Amino acid sequence: MGGALLASFGTAALTGAFDGSTSASASLADVGGSGSSTSGEGTGSAVTSSTSQNPDWEEVTTAVSPSVVAIQVTTAQGGGEGSGVVIDTDGHIVTNNHVVSGAESVSVTLSDGRLYEAEIVGTDPTTDLAVVKLKDAPDDLQPASIGDSDTVAVGEPVLAVGNPLGLANTSTTGIVSALDRPVSASGEDTSDVVVTNAIQIDAAVNPGNSGGPLFDAEGNVIGITSSIASLSSGQSQSGSIGLGFAIPVNLAKNISAQLIENGTAEHAFLGVNLTDASATADGVTRRGAEVAAVSDGSPAADAGIRTGDVIVAIGDDAVNGAESLTAFVREREAGEQETLTLVRDGSSQTVDVTFATRPADEQSSSGGDSVVPGDGQSQQDGQGDGQEDGQGDGQGQQGDGSDQSQPNNIPDWLQKLFEEQNQG
Numbered sequence: 408m409g410g411a412l413l414a415s416f417g418t419a420a421l422t423g424a425f426d427g428s429t430s431a432s433a434s435l436a437d438v439g440g441s442g443s444s445t446s447g448e449g450t451g452s453a454v455t456s457s458t459s460q461n462p463d464w465e466e467v468t469t470a471v472s473p474s475v476v477a478i479q480v481t482t483a484q485g486g487g488e489g490s491g492v493v494i495d496t497d498g499h500i501v502t503n504n505h506v507v508s509g510a511e512s513v514s515v516t517l518s519d520g521r522l523y524e525a526e527i528v529g530t531d532p533t534t535d536l537a538v539v540k541l542k543d544a545p546d547d548l549q550p551a552s553i554g555d556s557d558t559v560a561v562g563e564p565v566l567a568v569g570n571p572l573g574l575a576n577t578s579t580t581g582i583v584s585a586l587d588r589p590v591s592a593s594g595e596d597t598s599d600v601v602v603t604n605a606i607q608i609d610a611a612v613n614p615g616n617s618g619g620p621l622f623d624a625e626g627n628v629i630g631i632t633s634s635i636a637s638l639s640s641g642q643s644q645s646g647s648i649g650l651g652f653a654i655p656v657n658l659a660k661n662i663s664a665q666l667i668e669n670g671t672a673e674h675a676f677l678g679v680n681l682t683d684a685s686a687t688a689d690g691v692t693r694r695g696a697e698v699a700a701v702s703d704g705s706p707a708a709d710a711g712i713r714t715g716d717v718i719v720a721i722g723d724d725a726v727n728g729a730e731s732l733t734a735f736v737r738e739r740e741a742g743e744q745e746t747l748t749l750v751r752d753g754s755s756q757t758v759d760v761t762f763a764t765r766p767a768d769e770q771s772s773s774g775g776d777s778v779v780p781g782d783g784q785s786q787q788d789g790q791g792d793g794q795e796d797g798q799g800d801g802q803g804q805q806g807d808g809s810d811q812s813q814p815n816n817i818p819d820w821l822q823k824l825f826e827e828q829n830q831g
Contacts, residue, residue, distance in 0.1 A: 678705020
């Protein structure tokens, strides 16, 4: 060790490295970078040489890392952290609402270590999405390549990149375990109920990953990591057991575009109260969402939907319960038309419905389409004690320097199974 140090010193002395007259100036802008910068008109980071059949994670990780950021916030209760993804060269970053909710200040660290202040452009508690923007954004930002979550398939490989436990630039891989998995939780304001038909993954996701991107094998963003499930009970910092959930990127694209343009987002509205149920028709029994009430003058009323109808499909997507239908509706846009399949008096039929914008007086409620106690699981059961922390894994609003990761932002039946396993 001593010889190596001496040899280095001797070389430095011979080359004049310790001579003040020959020292070179340095710039902090060059620290951590590769020496080259991307154009301000960057087109994304997709890697065409990597495929789902033969993923090259080393190549993909190198390509996508510059578009992933770590987010730190200060709140009245303390501080927290999460992740985000750069979506344009103007410095807009998509993250989770629960990462920045209540923030008094927001700072963003790029993958090369540069630190910037950021401002909140808009938040949407209903979908748990938010957009922040860098102040004085650099001209070498590399936006992520945005994919299409409608083409995602169960079993395909995925890469999650983020800031788990404050460990920035962490990458984990896995597969898509399931699609359209209904996940519900409450925001800090318990009137803001988040219901998402999420992409379920087994890539390790931990506190701090919230708001970070989920990539496919080509480096396209297909989701925004938002929550995790855990076997532990009553612990605010539980780790990954291979059940992570991401908001589909198509929903994130729609909401983020509205937040950037208007600061707020509108949501499609059907106008029903729903409960879990099953219905039999044509010799087949299926799970569905039973209509407990229909709002006057709503799209549901205009389409002829009645109390007691059990909706079993929206378009080509099967509806497995009240939360499932609510999440599917929230993915739609006002003015969009869709065909609902329902069972009425033992017979199946279809109705066409045109979604409207959720009324202003219901913007902070459950969204105009609410889940009520019924056969199976109510909305409150689905949240369990996730009222405070069901948002998953992004932020420590309680001043613990990280975020809350509780198990109860998953279906009630699955939570009960976890509890039984813990007791056994």
